[in-house]
Amino acid sequence: MPRRQPWEELPDRVRDEVSRHIGPMRSAVTVPSGAYCDLAVTLDTAAGRFFCKGCQVDGPTDWLHRNEARVNRWLPPAAPRLRWTVEQSGWLLLGFDHVAGRHPDLAPGSPDLAPLADLLAGLAHTLTPAPPVPIQRFTYRWRDLIAPELVDGDTLLHTDMTPRNFLLGDRPHLVDWSSPARGAAWIDAAFLVLRLVRAGHEPVDAETWAGQIPAFAAAPGDAVTAFADALVRLWERKQRTAPGPHHGPLLAAARRWSAYRSHLRAYTHGA
Incomplete structure (x- = not known):
């Protein structure tokens, strides 16, 4: 830096x-x-x-x-x-x-996970429909990664779910809204699923956590699967064009989540 x-x-x-x-x-x-x-x-x-x-x-x-x-x-x-x-x-x-607080621990079993779920559920509810402010549509941002109709929506999203953007103090805060987008209400929760897998959760457990957030629980399965696949392509591209020490672990987490979704889809379609 x-x-x-x-x-x-x-x-x-x-x-x-x-x-x-x-x-x-x-x-x-x-x-x-x-x-x-x-x-x-x-x-x-x-x-x-x-x-x-x-x-x-x-x-x-x-x-x-x-x-x-x-x-x-x-x-x-x-x-x-x-x-x-x-x-x-x-x-x-x-x-x-100024907000006093610490960054959350995303590891399995962490007590920090419950307030994060409550925070994201509240934000998705409050910021739907998106307020009348000019912001980029998520469909445009991911136009070469996913079919637009799968991620389109009218929620104001944060889109950068790194743990350093959360502060836990007297109540949880989400800071650094520098990459907002308008899209499907479940997208921020899906971004945090990737971070949970990166922190050591099995994909099924990370999705179970995200299921506490109504917007994610209501997300179409095909859209979530396509999102996980798109994350693989996104982090592969970032690893090629601007290698960083955190890119490899996030790419590995995206591949684990995508593989889980593929197995889940195969099982569901074969049942």
Whole structure:
């Protein structure tokens, strides 16, 4: 990951503009985890604590930050509220309410799995129909991976179910809504099924967990099977074009889930 910009090295005009929104700062602590940010920092002020993320304007992640700023006002309380946006001196910064919490443990038997199911069930319900905000259709995003009618729908989706985007504190939160899409209500739960398989769950157990989420429980079997197959193609492509240390395990998990769905389909059709 490229070097993350220290707060103190931002242009004075950028920091002054942030201070105009939140007042004098007591401290600024860089947040080392996460991706796609040139800057990520916790700001402690007399008005409270804020999480600030940002990028250089017109840089490769500019569009992701603008996505997140655009959809935030439509999101339920499970997403930290965006309080201010600063665009100054070549920087775009977003300031959110600070949320304390830890990332969940997705391993089999983890007590963190139940609140995650409740969170995704609530989000799918609240964000269907999708609010009137311009967002990419999932059918377009996966246009070369799956038949569009299988994933089409009218739910505002998060689509990035990495554990680092969940924070468990007084209640569960889902952060980093930089890749939203409009699609079938069960898709976010399906993305998390892949992460559970990656964390050591058998595919049947991961799907049993997802069955607690009404949107996934109602998903057509053929659509879920096609989704699992598409994940294999997606991670094969990512492994070829931009190899990363996490790509191999996710590809292996996708293949395990796809194989399970194929066996399930064969058994069902043969019964």
